[in-house]
Amino acid sequence: MCRVAVVIVTYNGELYLPNCLNSLEKQTYSDFDLVIYDNNSTDCTKMIIENSKLLKDSIFSKENNGFTGGNNKVFNLIKYSYDYIILLNQDTICHPHWLESLLICAGKTQADIISSNVKDLNEYPNVSFFGMPIWFLPQFPALVYGDYTSKAVKSNFAAGTACLLRVETLSSLSYLFDDRFFMYHEDVDLSIRIISSGGSIYYEPQAVIWHNNEVDGRVSYYVIRNLHWLLFKNFGLEFYLKFLFRISAWSLRTINEIGKDMGGITFFLKTTFDAWKQLPKFKREQLSLNAQKVYLSTISDKL
Numbered sequence: 208m209c210r211v212a213v214v215i216v217t218y219n220g221e222l223y224l225p226n227c228l229n230s231l232e233k234q235t236y237s238d239f240d241l242v243i244y245d246n247n248s249t250d251c252t253k254m255i256i257e258n259s260k261l262l263k264d265s266i267f268s269k270e271n272n273g274f275t276g277g278n279n280k281v282f283n284l285i286k287y288s289y290d291y292i293i294l295l296n297q298d299t300i301c302h303p304h305w306l307e308s309l310l311i312c313a314g315k316t317q318a319d320i321i322s323s324n325v326k327d328l329n330e331y332p333n334v335s336f337f338g339m340p341i342w343f344l345p346q347f348p349a350l351v352y353g354d355y356t357s358k359a360v361k362s363n364f365a366a367g368t369a370c371l372l373r374v375e376t377l378s379s380l381s382y383l384f385d386d387r388f389f390m391y392h393e394d395v396d397l398s399i400r401i402i403s404s405g406g407s408i409y410y411e412p413q414a415v416i417w418h419n420n421e422v423d424g425r426v427s428y429y430v431i432r433n434l435h436w437l438l439f440k441n442f443g444l445e446f447y448l449k450f451l452f453r454i455s456a457w458s459l460r461t462i463n464e465i466g467k468d469m470g471g472i473t474f475f476l477k478t479t480f481d482a483w484k485q486l487p488k489f490k491r492e493q494l495s496l497n498a499q500k501v502y503l504s505t506i507s508d509k510l
Contacts, residue, residue: 209290211239211310212263215297216277217256218246223298223419224255230300231261236307239293242285244268244277273389274367282372282383292372298419299369300328308414309371312359319376319406320398321414322365328417362410363402363505367394369416376406385440387485391426392433399441402505403498428478431458435482440489442499455479 213231217224231241240263243256247268256265266281278294286292291313293306305323312321367384377383380400384393398408434454439447455475462475494502 208238209310210288211236211291211293211306212285212289213239213241213293213295213306214278214281214285215241215243215295216246216274216281217243217248217252217297218271219248219250219252220297221248221251221255224252226300227295227297228255228259228261230303230305233303234301234306235303236310239306240264240289242266242281244281246271246273246277273386275384275386275388275390275393278367279383279386282377286374286378289374292374292377294367294370294372295416296368296418300417300419301369302415305369305414305416308411312409312411312414313371313373316359316407316409317373318409319373319401320365320408321359321371322362322408322410323369323414323416324410324412325366325368326415326417328419357412359409359411359413362408363502364398365394365408365410367397368418369414370394376401387488388433388436389429391429392437396437396441399437399494399502403441403494403502405501427461428474431461431475431478432482434458435479436485436489439486440492441494442503443493446499 215224215227220227241259241261242264243259243262244266245252245256245268247270253267256262264285266284268277268280272280282292291310293309295301309321309323312318372383383397385396388396401408435447438450438454458479459472459475462471
């Protein structure tokens with residue numbers, strides 16, 4: 208019998224967490240432990256967590272360590288106790304067969320990470336997210352209307368929204384998520400490191416969750432800043448400069464769509480400058496040329 212933990216990192220989730228926990232109570236596979244890490248919420252999230260029937264353990268931080276920090280801390284604390292750790296966002300609702308489907312896929316494929324079939328709870332309930340989301344490329348993300356496939360298939364990206372991690376493999380990494388990212392693109396960074404080192408990621412279409420994907424101007428800061436870091440960190444200066452214009456154009460469009468209240472062009476310049484200031488710190492972490500080739504071969508037709 209495999210040992211399974213579901214990990215939720217929360218922050219001011221009183222509007223979403225009850226529905227998420229309720230969907231976990233209805234899972235057809237029920238032999239799992241629930242661990243919740245709270246990032247110093249200021250609403251009623253703590254009370255909701257403490258009243259959960261499923262709760263195995265909880266950690267209440269005195270500061271907000273972000274999605275990356277919260278998951279990293281929990282992973283390092285519990286990784287020796289479980290075979291699989293499954294990350295789940297607080298603002299999701301899981302299909303009753305979600306967890307069972309992930310575990311069946313894990314047994315069949317022996318994949319290092321398995322991505323769920325993430326559907327938008329609000330505007331696009333019939334759209335699934337599949338494939339590598341390098342957002343500034345016009346071909347990405349791969350939004351699939353209806354069912355892309357009925358069977359598990361190899362992918363080059365796993366959304367941190369809801370994914371299964373094989374602990375044996377992930378424990379060998381020097382870190383799970385890059386803490387500097389705080390939130391957004393940390394899952395892309397992890398996917399790149401897994402694939403480029405010879406690991407495998409699968410997409411399981413039967414593992415359905417619905418994500419209340421509400422974004423505002425505040426998150427656009429992290430989305431834009433971290434995109435600069437992601438490309439420079441993993442692929443180096445030449446690759447980064449090749450796509451800098453596309454990054455900038457995409458960033459301005461993003462700000463226009465969700466970040467208008469943040470100051471328009473001034474916000475764009477601040478976010479870009481903040482990203483550039485930190486780029487030298489990522490220089491020594493670039494993938495080897497061979498590792499870059501391994502990953503880029505999975506998206507070569509999109510570049």
